[in-house]
């Protein structure tokens with residue numbers, strides 16, 4: 267198995283799963299690509315919550 271792509275629901279980009287911080291088990295983009303959140307989006311969310 268190589269890398270697979272996931273779809274970040276925050277920035278709406280396909281990213282490699284290695285860059286994903288969170289992968290949702292319940293939703294799929296185009297039926298086969300797991301929904302996720304990338305590191306960048308999750309980091310900015312945590313920063314926002316800090317304020």
Ligand SMILES: [Zn+2]
Pocket residue numbers: 274275276277278279303304305306307
């Ligand atoms: Zn993202």
